Amino acid sequence: MARRIAERLWLPGALIPGEEVLAREFGAARATVNRALQELARAGLVERRRRAGTRVALHPVREARFVIPLVRQEIEARGAEYQYRLLSRGEAAPPEIVRARLGLEATASLVHVRCLHLADRVPYQFEDRWINPDVVAAAREADFAGVSPNEWLVEHAPFTDAEFTFRAAAASAEEAAVMQLREGEPVFVGERITWLGERPITLVRMVHPSSHRMVTRL
Amino acid sequence: MARRIAERLWLPGALIPGEEVLAREFGAARATVNRALQELARAGLVERRRRAGTRVALHPVREARFVIPLVRQEIEARGAEYQYRLLSRGEAAPPEIVRARLGLEATASLVHVRCLHLADRVPYQFEDRWINPDVVAAAREADFAGVSPNEWLVEHAPFTDAEFTFRAAAASAEEAAVMQLREGEPVFVGERITWLGERPITLVRMVHPSSHRMVTRL
DNA sequence: GAAATCAATTTGTATAGACATAACCATATC
DNA sequence: GATATGGTTATGTCTATACAAATTGATTTC
Numbered sequence: 001m002a003r004r005i006a007e008r009l010w011l012p013g014a015l016i017p018g019e020e021v022l023a024r025e026f027g028a029a030r031a032t033v034n035r036a037l038q039e040l041a042r043a044g045l046v047e048r049r050r051r052a053g054t055r056v057a058l059h060p061v062r063e064a065r066f067v068i069p070l071v072r073q074e075i076e077a078r079g080a081e082y083q084y085r086l087l088s089r090g091e092a093a094p095p096e097i098v099r100a101r102l103g104l105e106a107t108a109s110l111v112h113v114r115c116l117h118l119a120d121r122v123p124y125q126f127e128d129r130w131i132n133p134d135v136v137a138a139a140r141e142a143d144f145a146g147v148s149p150n151e152w153l154v155e156h157a158p159f160t161d162a163e164f165t166f167r168a169a170a171a172s173a174e175e176a177a178v179m180q181l182r183e184g185e186p187v188f189v190g191e192r193i194t195w196l197g198e199r200p201i202t203l204v205r206m207v208h209p210s211s212h213r214m215v216t217r218l
Numbered sequence: 219m220a221r222r223i224a225e226r227l228w229l230p231g232a233l234i235p236g237e238e239v240l241a242r243e244f245g246a247a248r249a250t251v252n253r254a255l256q257e258l259a260r261a262g263l264v265e266r267r268r269r270a271g272t273r274v275a276l277h278p279v280r281e282a283r284f285v286i287p288l289v290r291q292e293i294e295a296r297g298a299e300y301q302y303r304l305l306s307r308g309e310a311a312p313p314e315i316v317r318a319r320l321g322l323e324a325t326a327s328l329v330h331v332r333c334l335h336l337a338d339r340v341p342y343q344f345e346d347r348w349i350n351p352d353v354v355a356a357a358r359e360a361d362f363a364g365v366s367p368n369e370w371l372v373e374h375a376p377f378t379d380a381e382f383t384f385r386a387a388a389a390s391a392e393e394a395a396v397m398q399l400r401e402g403e404p405v406f407v408g409e410r411i412t413w414l415g416e417r418p419i420t421l422v423r424m425v426h427p428s429s430h431r432m433v434t435r436l
Numbered sequence: 437g438a439a440a441t442c443a444a445t446t447t448g449t450a451t452a453g454a455c456a457t458a459a460c461c462a463t464a465t466c
Numbered sequence: 467g468a469t470a471t472g473g474t475t476a477t478g479t480c481t482a483t484a485c486a487a488a489t490t491g492a493t494t495t496c
Contacts, residue, residue, distance in 0.1 A: 006376050006414065018476060029451045034477075050477045051459040059288055059372055064382045067281045154277055158224050164282045166432045168386035168406035186404030186428075188386035196224070210404075214384045236446060247481045252447075268447045269489040 001036060005045055005056050013058045016046070043218075066216045068164070068192075071117045071125050071150055071206075080119040084148050087114040087178065091140070094130050101193065102132065102200040111139045113149045116178060123179045124212075129204040135196055150204075157201050159194035166190050166214065175207050186210040219254060223263055223274055231276045234264070284434045286382070286410075289335045289343050289368055289424075298337040302366050305332040305396065309358070312348050319411065320350065320418040329357045331367045334396060341397040344425040353417045368422075375419050377412035384408050384432065393425050404428040 001022070004010045016022075019037065023030040037054055040046045044062040048054045075082045094102075094110045104110075111131040117124050129149050131139045136157045144152060169189045176183040190206040219240070222228045234240075237255065241248040255272055258264045262280040266272045293300045312320075312328045322328075329349040335342050347367050349357045354375045362370060387407045394401040408424040 002378075006378050008376065012373070020476085030477095031452080031479095032450060034479090035449090037477090048477065049459075050457065051475055053476060059291070059369075062380070063283045063285045064380075065281045065283045070277055073277065155230070158226065160220075160224055161435065162280070162282075163433065163435045166384060166406075167430060168404040168426075168428045170404050170428070184402075186386040186388050188384075208386075210386045210388070212385060215381065217379065217381045238446085249449095249482080250480060252449090253479090255447090266447065267489075268487065269445055271446060 002040060002045065005040075010056050012056050015053050015055045018053060062218065064216050064218055066214060070154065071127075071148070075117065075119040075124055078119065081121070083118040083121065084146075085116045085118065086144055087116060089113050089144055091133070098130050098203055102130070102203055104132070104200065109133075113144050115144065115148055117148065117150075123209065126175055126178050126207040127204060128207070129202060131202045132200050135199045135201050149202075153194075153202060157194075157196070159196055159201055161195040161197075163193045164190065165192075168210075169207075171207070179207065179209055181209060188212045188214070220258060220263065223258075228274050230274050233271050233273050236271060280436065282434050282436055284432060288372065289345075289366070293335065293337040293342055296337065299339070301336040301339065302364075303334045303336065304362055305334060307331050307362050309351070316348050316421055320348070320421055322350070322418065326350075326352075331362050333362065333366055335366065335368075341427065342430075344393055344396050345422060346425070347420060347422040349420045350418055353414055353419050367420075371412075371420060375412075375414070377414055377419055379413040379415075381411045382408065383410075386428075387425075389425070397425065397427055399427060406430045406432070 001010075001016070010016050017025070019030045019033045022037075023033045026033065037046065037048065041048050041054075045057055046054050047057050069077070072082045072084075089112070091109055091111050093099075093108070094104075094112070098110075099106065099108060102108075111133055113127070113129045113131070115127050115129075117127065127148070127150065131149065131153070133140050136153070138156055142149075142152055142156075167189050168186055170184045171179065171181045171187045173183050175181070175187060176185065179187070181187070187210060188208040190208070191204070192206070193203045194201045219228075219234075228234050235243070237248045237251045240255075241251045244251065255264065255266065259266050259272075263275055264272050265275050287295070290300045290302075307330070309327055309329050311317075312322075312326070312330070316328075317324065317326060320326075329351055331345070331347045331349070333345050333347075335345065345366070345368065349367065349371070351358050354371070356374055357370075360367075360370055360374075385407050386404055388402045389397065389399045389405045391401050393399070393405060394403065397405070399405070405428060406426040408426070409422070410424070411421045412419045
């Protein structure tokens with residue numbers, strides 16, 4: 001069926017035969033045709049609606065999927081040597097922008113960790129993280145000297161929801177110093193917020209040098 | 219089952235009961251349990267292997283999914299006015315870097331289109347595209363004056379494979395001029411290559427000002 | 437002791453059948 | 467003519483059953 005769409009045997013917008021008809025044609029059970037069509041729908045090739053039938057997507061709103069591994073795995077997968085350096089660790093009232101993004105009270109106090117991940121001794125990612133100790137109490141005791149908060153949280157704080165943001169930005173003076181860049185140089189910034197149910201766990205800002213590439217195939 | 223994992227009732231790395239046992243426990247058919255577990259596996263929460271069973275993922279390699287809509291839809295979805303401006307259109311031998319990325323012969327000649335997408339009269343995306351007329355012959359006739367190559371290709375050239383790359387870069391002199399930025403200012407660059415089977419269709423470079431954000435929730 | 441073989445187990449996938457659910461469409465009602 | 471009503475139909479999802487495929491672990495063989 002994917003081939004028929006690619007070869008324009010079934011044109012965009014066209015209604016394709018019903019599951020029962022296709023099942024008979026392909027000599028398969030309707031359940032099997034259903035599974036196949038659901039896969040095509042997930043891939044964005046067709047649009048399905050009850051009673052209305054299945055049609056070839058007019059504007060295939062495809063989606064790209066990016067795996068989000070641990071930094072260490074990401075670095076080691078490239079065959080590079082991984083190093084971790086803790087820059088600072090403390091507890092403080094977060095800046096207004098962080099507080100608001102996490103939807104916290106004005107009185108909230110968060111664990112703040114800044115650290116650096118290196119690949120072959122070159123700065124790869126600068127991590128600036130705020131952790132909510134009301135949800136992850138153990139974060140108050142963790143010293144993050146040996147294990148990065150990234151890995152520590154995977155072990156200690158499961159999450160149910162997450163939001164990712166990616167953008168380009170100019171390196172701040174601090175980021176430039178840490179990453180061995182010039183101030184104002186473009187950097188690739190990822191931001192992630194995770195929740196356990198309704199409660200925010202952590203907000204992390206991950207800064208990469210502009211040589212960084214996020215790639216995916218579909 | 220997702221709840222059990224989130225609540226650490228089933229710990230990371232632990233082997234969870236077999237499908238048959240779970241089916242009995244939940245009062246469902248094994249096929250249903252199988253579907254549920256396959257969903258959890260796709261979400262990266264568990265890892266499954268035949269005969270070995272299902273275990274809770276140690277390092278939940280989650281994946282983020284970004285929908286890749288048409289620029290116009292993206293802009294209109296924000297409630298902004300969409301405008302399109304064709305900057306140039308021609309046919310030429312591509313620069314070596316483009317040729318190599320597409321895996322083409324040195325003699326290849328490609329259709330080259332440069333255009334601008336605006337949101338509320340502000341430059342939103344600069345599109346620099348190369349199209350392979352050997353695969354999409356109609357591209358030689360299309361003038362791209364009214365419809366952007368982005369939308370034109372969706373209508374005229376189905377693809378089977380695609381590769382997306384995102385990164386931060388410094389605006390070139392040309393990009394800065396077109397996007398009303400200063401040269402060297404950070405820009406968010408997306409690059410997409412699509413293929414029909416083995417044959418490359420198009421390579422597009424999409425440049426956004428640094429205010430652009432790519433967001434997803436999971 | 438190492439390698440080959442084999443049975444058991446768990447997931448993967450297919451089947452047929454059933455009912456649920458949503459949406460379209462024609463008809464009836466006001 | 468506008469609004470309800472209900473039948474029809476395509477997809478959504480579940481059940482029960484069967485067999486395939488992969489991998490483990492024990493056993494046998496050399």
